Amino acid sequence: MTDLPKGVRHLPGYLSPEAQLDLLSGIRAAVQAAPLYVPAMPRTGKEMSVRMTNCGSLGWVTDKERGYRYQPTHPVTGEPWQPIPHALLDLWQEVAGYPHPPEACLVNFYAAEAKMGLHQDRDESDFDAPVVSVSLGDDCLFRVGGTQRGDATVSFRLKSGDVVVLGGEGRLSFHGVDRIYPKTSTLMSNGGRINLTLRRVTIPAA
Numbered sequence: 110m111t112d113l114p115k116g117v118r119h120l121p122g123y124l125s126p127e128a129q130l131d132l133l134s135g136i137r138a139a140v141q142a143a144p145l146y147v148p149a150m151p152r153t154g155k156e157m158s159v160r161m162t163n164c165g166s167l168g169w170v171t172d173k174e175r176g177y178r179y180q181p182t183h184p185v186t187g188e189p190w191q192p193i194p195h196a197l198l199d200l201w202q203e204v205a206g207y208p209h210p211p212e213a214c215l216v217n218f219y220a221a222e223a224k225m226g227l228h229q230d231r232d233e234s235d236f237d238a239p240v241v242s243v244s245l246g247d248d249c250l251f252r253v254g255g256t257q258r259g260d261a262t263v264s265f266r267l268k269s270g271d272v273v274v275l276g277g278e279g280r281l282s283f284h285g286v287d288r289i290y291p292k293t294s295t296l297m298s299n300g301g302r303i304n305l306t307l308r309r310v311t312i313p314a315a
Contacts, residue, residue, distance in 0.1 A: 165192070
């Protein structure tokens with residue numbers, strides 16, 4: 110694989126097939142209480158190609174009227190988000206190298222045609238904490254670059270059970286998903302890809 114930008118780590122096959130199934134069960138339970146919905150871009154109101162929900166005390170949302178933000182409740186149901194599954198909290202402790210727990214877990218579901226343009230995760234107050242991303246289901250082509258939009262990028266395939274960490278110099282790296290490879294995983298009977306993104310949002314109290 111081409112060398113990744115500094116601070117970006119790819120941990121292939123980090124979760125065993127059994128761990129993936131257990132995690133999927135926990136995410137499905139969370140989605141039952143906080144259903145997937147279609148987010149919209151700020152200003153234009155254009156719908157994104159992914160469906161999303163969250164776990165944790167805060168959830169990342171976006172809409173035409175108020176834009177990108179974190180809030181403690183589901184924008185459709187008005188109910189609080191479900192807790193982050195323990196398996197993800199354990200994973201954070203193992204790979205984050207950061208002493209405080211995540212506050213948000215963004216759940217993105219990618220159908221076969223979905224993608225995600227290059228972007229930075231910068232709606233958080235605490236950039237000392239990394240972003241930890243978990244892939245479940247079908248493979249995708251993941252692209253990551255530097256901290257400027259025009260920086261060179263590298264692309265590589267993410268498989269079910271892979272983990273990516275954006276930390277240190279790579280915390281604000283531009284990244285995105287160029288495509289999904291349908292029917293490359295049997296984890297979910299109807300196919301698709303779930304991406305789980307763990308983030309610390311607020312600066313911990315001293």
